[in-house]
Structure formats: C-alpha cells, structure tokens
Amino acid sequence: MVVTVDAGVSLRDLINKVEGAALSLVAAPYWEGVTVGGLISTGAHGSSWWGKGGAVHDHVVGVSLVVPGKESEGFAKVLWLEGNDPLFKAAKVSLGVLGVISKVKLSLEPAFKRSITYDFTKDDDIEQMYVNHAKKFEFGDITWYPSKYTAVYRYDNRVHFNTSGDGINDFLGFQSQSVLVSMATQSTEKTFENSKDEKGKCAMATTFMAYKKSIANGLKNNKLFFTNYPVIGTQANIQASGSCLYSFPLRLDLTCGWDPTINGLSFYETTAIFPTTKFGDFVRDVKKLRDLITPQKLCGMDIYNGFLIRYIKASDAYLGQHEDSVVVDFNYYRGDDPKVPRLNQDILEEIEQIAFFKYGAKPHWAKNRKLAFLGVPKKFLNWNKFVEVKKQVDPRGMFSSEWSDEILYGENKENGDGCALEGLCICSQDRHCSPSKGYFCKPGFLYSNARVCRFSHAEILSSNLDLGVIS
Template sequence: MDSCSFSFTFGIWWLLAVTNHMIQSIEGRSPESPLQCNQTLCTLHNSYGKWGDRKDCYALNATYPTTEEELLAAVSFAVKNNLKAKVVTRFSHTIPKLACPADRAAQSSFFISTERYNRQIQIDAANSVVTVVAGVGLRQLIDAVEAAGFSLVASPYWEGVTIGGLISTGAHGSSWWGKGGAVHDHVVGLSIVVPASQSEGYAKILRMEAYDPLFKAAKLSLGVLGAISKVNLRIEPSFKRSITYNFTSDVGLEDLYGEHAKKYEFADITWYPSQHTAVYRYDSRVPLNTSGNAVFDFIGFQATSTLVSEAVRATETMFEKSKNMRGKCVTAEGTIAFKKATANGLKNNGIIFTGYPVIGHQNKMQTSGSCLTSSSILSSCAWDPRIKGLFFYESTAIFPASIFRNFILDVKKLRDQNPEYFCGVDNYNEQMMH
C-alpha cells in the first residue's frame, strides 16, 4: 500500500433540494464558451466566471485550429512573434489561472483554442488503442469507444473536459487497481507541438512513446512544454459496472479505507464529518451479459432550476452574514438525506432509482454532466456565471496511503471539538476520497 496514494478532495459545491428533483424534466441551457472575442480584445474566464483574483485573462488575438497542421502553424506564429501563448479549451474548468498566457499586457498574449480541433477519433481494435486529437470532449470519446465494443477504463466523474485538458492537468477517477484511476497513466503515446528554431519553422511536432525521456513530463505539462496535439490511450473490451452506495457511520473509517480500495476496483469514499457519516461506494466490474442498463446522472451535474440555484446561494449568503452555524447543519442533514434517497443520481432504468445494485455499461456509469447538453433558459449548470447561482472553491490534497490514517484521525479530533464547523463543507460535495 505504500506505493499507493489517496487523493482527498475538499469540495464546496452545491446544495440541491427536492424542488430541483421534481423539475428535472426541464432542460437547461448549455454553458457559454469561456473565450469571447470582439474586434479589439479576446477575454478568457473559467466556467465559474471568476478566477481566484477575480480578474480575467486577455489577449489581442485568438486562433481556432481544426487540424494538427493548423495547430502547428499557430504555435509557429506565436514563437516567431515572441508571444506568450496558452492553449485553452471549450470548457475551462480550472480554478487557478493556469490557462492565462501571462500577467503582462494583452499585446504580448495569444490564445490557441482547441474548441474546433475535435473531429478525429481513430480506434485500433487489434492493439486496443484509441488515438484522439486534443480538443475532443470526454463524452464524445467515451461514446465512440463504446460503440466500437471497447471501454475507457479511467476518467474523471465530470465529463465537461477535453482530452488534452484532462491529460495535462492530471484529471482522474478513482482506482488502485491495474494502472490506477488517473487517465494519464493509460496514455501509451502522445504528440505535442513545441517551439523550434527558425530553420525548423519556429515549431515542430514531437511524437512520443513510453520510452521517451520527456514522456511523463509531456503528459502532465500543464501547457508549459507545448500544445498537446494527439493522445493515444489504452482501451479494453466493453464491460459493465455494478454500483451500491452504503451510507453508514464513519466509525473506523481510518482503518477501513485501505481494504475498501483493495476490494472494489472503482471504490471511493465520501465523508461528511459533521454528520459522522461515510458513504462507501461498492463499485466493481460485472460480466457484459449481466442484466441492467443504468445511468449515473450525478445530482450536482444535472441541469438545475435557476430559481433553485439562486435560492441556495441566497440562503448560504444569509447564513454566512448571520454566522448561523446551526442553519448550515440543518441543510447539511437534508443534503445527505436527499442524496441517499436518490442514490446520488444513479438511475436503474435511466429514469429513476429503484434499488441496489445499480448495473450499467461503463460509458454510462463512470462520467456524467447532463447540464452541459441542455438548452432551455429556465435551468443550467448550478454554477453558471450568467445567473446568481453557486460559487465555490475546490482544493485537493494527496497523501501516501500509509499515512492517510493519521490525517483522518486529525480531522476527527477537530470535528469532535466543534462538529458545527464542518457543516458548511458537508452542505456541498463534502470530502471525497479517491
């Protein structure tokens, strides 16, 4: 276990009420592009509408390549003209300003967007490898692979990311099995466009495989080494998953997490310290012929009524201003009860939750984000900056598995001194252990 680690996410996300569950038939509007340009300036913000310092990124120009050749030309242009360039995606979910080219004036900055570089997915069935260009969305890739009789084993729970973005930022699901839950650990090849000399045209394409010295660095480059062009991912024959959530006491959590991770391939644990509750996800593969056609439509990623999102934010603001800790605890209790009743968005028949276990194909059970594809103005992703909806910050800590027990015990000691102090976090996406 010393070679393993636990990713522990402190999420301040959203509170959903039964009211929202009753209006899920209302479609929501899709998020707008984070990159907006006019005749004089291009502005980039993240999908939440704000960076940590509340300032957007600016550049005089942006380009939208559609092919690898056009991406190469874009990097060449930036290098030749001594511009600070960054590749941006159609989603921009980073909370820190990693996508900003520089802190200097817009005149020296240049955006390269992969929003239109998204039309190439090649499946090599004989070698169980899929090659995909950087701008392809995760949902687009997952469905294409599944249609060919394969599954992508690892992916984050949120599907609103591109392949280039999720690889370079280390996005992951949850697993200690095999190569693990990080998508970049399933990458077997990579193409990246990097600066070059004038004689080489100011930019060139590097094709890398696992034996290349820069391979690991290029996978997790955060856009520093160059622009990821293509990614080769290992895929496996299609499979199904069986998921059961066990809402139970957090007694012994510090001793159970390791065995839980070893027993279930896609295990995770959600912890609500103020409520003394741990939610163990029993999540494993089952044979493809196992009955079940379920969908995981995570509650927080569903289209949410604008009125509900704004009411939740107004309620939280009121609690903050009045320092009403008890109010936060009451809503935390309601949040957990609602998630338990709805199995956190699992739907046995694709419509409603009817009982455990919930069994479905991998492409419908790992990743979700239905608010991305909605169209009505009555609802949206709960954090859509066009409404006065939820506004949150998320942070992650990584621990070696061997010392994670001590961290849990420390948190419990703090909790036991004053449980109400943890109700604010438990209102939202609590503390998730990957």
C-alpha cells in the same frame, strides 16, 4: 486496444466513440465536460488502484506535442512521444507549459459494465477501512460527511458486459438545476454566513444529504429513476456524467449549478493528494479537530459533498504521483466579495494546512487555492527532471505564464491586506485576515503550526476601542 484522439475532443465524445466499438476507457474524471488535452494536462482522475489505476494519464501510451522550433523548422516542430522517453514522462501531465498536445493515444479494454451500491453508514472506521476498500472494489470511493458522522462507501466493481442492467450515473451535482434554485441556494447560504448561523447551515446539510441518499446520488436503474441497488450499467454510462451540459439552450431556465453567468452557486474546491500511509492520520486529525470544536462547524462542507475520497496509483509521469495515493476533495462556500471573511473559515483553513503542510499532500493541478501550491517542487521526486525537459523543449518560455513561473521557479510573494481570505497567502499578521470584521490571524486548534483567520468578538471590541471607533 488503443484509440488515438485529437486533444480537443470532449471526454463524452471519446467515451461514446470507444463504447461504440465495444471497448471501454477504464479511467476518467467523474465530470464529462472536459477535453482530452485538458484532463491529462492537469492529472485528472477517477478512482482506482487496480490495473493502471484511476488517473487518465496512466492510460496514455503516446502523445504528439507541438513545441517551438527554429526558423528552419518553420518555428515549430511536432514530437511524437511514447515509451520510456523522458519527454513522454514529462508531457503526460504538463500543465500546458511544454507545448501544445495535439494527439493522445490511450489504451482501452474490452467493453464492460459496473455494478454499484452506496452504503450510507457510520464514519467510525474510515481510517482503518480505506486501504481495504480500494483493494476490494475496483472503482470504490468514500464520501465522508464529518458533521453527520456518516461515511458513504461506494461498492463498485466491474461485471461482465452480458450482465443485465441498463443503469446510468446521472450524478446529482452535475444534473441541470433551475437557475432560480441555484440562485436561491447561494443566497440562503449567504444569509447564514452573514448571520453566522451554524444551525441553518447544518439544517441545509441534513436536507441535502437525506435527498442524496434517497436518490442514490443520481444513480438511475432504468435511465429514469433510482429504484434499488445494485445499479448496473455500462462503463460509458457510469464513470463520467454531466447531464446539465445538455439542458442549454433547450431550457433557458436550467443550467449547471456553478454557471458563472448567473448569480448561482459559488464555492472553492480544495483537493489534496496524500501518500497512502499518511491518509489515516489525516482522518484521525480531522476527527480530533471535530471533537475540539463542535461538529456543527463542519456543516459548511457537508452542504456540498463532505470529503470525497478517491484513489490514484503510482505513476511514472514526472508531475503525477510517484506512489499509490489517496485523493481528497472538499468544497465550501465562496462569497462574491473577496474581502468578506467566511463563517468558520479558520476550521477549513486548518484542515487545508494539516493536509498540505503537516502531511505533505500534493495539490491537484486543476483545483485549489493558491496556498496549496506553496513548496510544491519539494514534494515531487522528479520535479527537476520536469524542469529540465521544460528548458529543453521551450527554452524561451513561450508556454510559460505568471502562474507557472511562480510554481516552477519562484516563491509565493502575496502578502497584501486580506490575502488569506481567498487563500492567496497563509496569514502571518492580522492584516492578512480582516481585523475590521473581527477576523485575526491565530494558530490552529489542533495543528499549532497552522495560521488561520479566526473570528474573535473580544478582540474586535478591543481593536475598535484602540481605533476610537467605540468610546
């Protein structure tokens, strides 16, 4: 009931091989375009509090790690790590900074199927429901569209392999898109940004959400279309997807939506990992903020996926989660010019700071803007143990980078003009925002400790008067 795989093998190849032997890998991220080494190194996860939980590294039972060695050892040595070895606990989620993982041994279970239904409903009770939802559904998650007052509960449990159903999860966001449509979508959003058109963004969010509902986010009963719930399919066909990966080079007009080689979608992804007990308060705060501002100001994130809420179980990995946790992803527009502020960026910055600093959420290692990593060492109980192992296996920092040194040992020193616009810093002065474009550093509406870049028409007039731009 285990598989040993080279670290560079793709998740899809691993899943297919394992299912070919009538076994299933229980946890995986939702996107299949990753490697085994890359996904465990950054703590990648799906969603589950059951069994070993939703994070893949908690299904790892051994790794081989190539670390620097003495000359007599040929300058490198290969360590096989497993069990209670502190090096194993450090290596499971190690950001590439300990050495090169060459093989990964993962635990498996007999092959199974899953049965999924998406329930589009009101968002009234998320803060009461999220714990029971995870307990009731092995692979449950929740998508929350705050501007639409809508929650989508994923009812998702395993069923016996003999249950009839040959469905697949071809998640819409990972389906191939026409290059032209991807470019047009980004350009439409850019137009709404430039004209500060909240209504336009809200109309876009309404259309996308209705479409997702009509096609069940990409679930297909018979591999071709969605016809009805529940959709039942094998674990291999349900957990991870990424059909856009295979459209190229067959169709040059198709691509993954975010392909950087075309002028298509470009967005940030913030991912905050909360201790379970604090997540309900975060939801309450976002709802209070929504009441203070207008819900329209949250339409930007609903164009993407709103808040995707998932579950990870407590882990013994030093850089994993030491307690059962709730993970929230939200995506939002990123322009092509880092100096141009974004529409309602103050609201998204406030939510980001509520998550990471009011409730002490931890960042997902593979996502987020830089500010999310501020103060990270204090958030991990076993941080010092990880740093000790790093010193032991890589004393000369051969596997360190500027980024890892800053996170492991240093402080964020960014304070250049406009640094808050791309999340490189939290603003403390107006120049960290964009005073010339009317964005000034202000406290949050709800979380007064937050410091965000907010547009102020009155202040841009007075600052232009001061500068003699308007006389």
